[in-house]
Amino acid sequence: MERKITKIGNSYGITLPKQLLKEANMNYGDQLQMKVKDGDIVLSKKKEVKLPEGLSEDFFEVLERNTQKHKSTIEDLVDR
DSSP: OOOOOEEETTEEEOOOOHHHHHHTTOOTTOOEEEEEETTEEEEEEOOOOOOOTTOOTTHHHHHHHHHHHTHHHHHHHHTO
């Protein structure tokens, strides 16, 4: 399948055929994750994670931010 990139406001977008979404087990309204791998854009359905009681919804965002902030320290610990 081919699609043309179109302008949507200040962004760009593409339409996804209903059959393609069905084959990928995706539906209207699903949250998607996007990444670039080997120069290609890869879309995948966001996996829902049920957090244990007491963890806030932004737990993984805070964890990722702090992991990146202290990346060199963490890597140094691995080498010990």
